[in-house]
Amino acid sequence: MTSESFSEAVAGRLIVSCQAGEGHPLRDTGAIVRMARAAVGGGAAAIRCGGVGGVPDVAGVAAAVDVPVVGLTKDGKDGVFITPTVEAARAVAAAGAHVVAADATFRPRPDGRPLAASIEAVHDAGALFMADVSSLEEGVAAAEAGADAIATTLAGYTDPGPPPDGPDVDLVRALRAALPDALLVAEGRYHSPAAAASAIEAGATCVVVGTAITDPQWITSRFAAAVSAP
Numbered sequence: 112m113t114s115e116s117f118s119e120a121v122a123g124r125l126i127v128s129c130q131a132g133e134g135h136p137l138r139d140t141g142a143i144v145r146m147a148r149a150a151v152g153g154g155a156a157a158i159r160c161g162g163v164g165g166v167p168d169v170a171g172v173a174a175a176v177d178v179p180v181v182g183l184t185k186d187g188k189d190g191v192f193i194t195p196t197v198e199a200a201r202a203v204a205a206a207g208a209h210v211v212a213a214d215a216t217f218r219p220r221p222d223g224r225p226l227a228a229s230i231e232a233v234h235d236a237g238a239l240f241m242a243d244v245s246s247l248e249e250g251v252a253a254a255e256a257g258a259d260a261i262a263t264t265l266a267g268y269t270d271p272g273p274p275p276d277g278p279d280v281d282l283v284r285a286l287r288a289a290l291p292d293a294l295l296v297a298e299g300r301y302h303s304p305a306a307a308a309s310a311i312e313a314g315a316t317c318v319v320v321g322t323a324i325t326d327p328q329w330i331t332s333r334f335a336a337a338v339s340a341p
């Protein structure tokens with residue numbers, strides 16, 4: 112898939128992130144695949160999937176849906192953990208991901224290789240590279256290093272302490288101003304249709320929504336809290 116055809120497929124549309132972490136009741140490749148098919152049925156333009164040991168999820172979803180698949184793996188929860196190494200990036204591409212999403216923050220990478228090495232490996236495998244960043248500077252650097260898409264995935268997750276409640280729409284605005292032609296993905300804590308629409312208004316090419324669509328446990332907890340007596 113070329114970056115032009117991926118951009119055409121997702122422009123002004125929703126990507127659904129279908130993931131379930133270790134210990135989650137939906138942590139099962141078959142469940143993830145069915146989730147992805149349901150998301151496509153509802154109008155998802157692409158699926159983002161993978162996680163800890165998530166290569167089988169990427170392969171299963173890629174075989175089951177006819178929309179682009181953004182794949183990733185995760186290794187732990189600290190530091191650089193989203194597709195953190197060149198080897199992990201190669202494995203995700205080999206599983207059939209059209210786009211490989213990986214951490215592109217300035218933090219030290221566990222294999223000591225530069226971001227550009229992961230980008231090159233993904234391109235050599237015939238896939239595109241989505242750079243998961245937390246700041247304007249990281250997004251600009253990732254674009255300069257050859258990333259095909261810049262995503263705000265890690266905004267709010269690199270500082271100590273809990274992330275804020277809402278999405279970082281200001282980062283979307285700043286990235287669009289700095290990178291007028293980039294394929295810019297708004298991602299992270301978009302918890303309502305209105306919030307997702309606000310990202311497009313701020314200049315995002317497309318929006319990724321995960322938890323608010325694909326985690327019944329999280330959705331239930333919001334309803335449960337709303338009806339519980341104070």
Ligand SMILES: CC(=O)N[C@H](C=O)[C@@H](O)[C@H](O)[C@H](O)COP(=O)(O)O
Nearest residue numbers: 128264268299300301320321322323
């Ligand atoms: C920080 C991190 O690990 N983000 C991950 C990236 O793949 C996923 O756990 C998120 O679910 C995804 O980014 C979508 O975001 P939200 O679930 O907030 O809609």
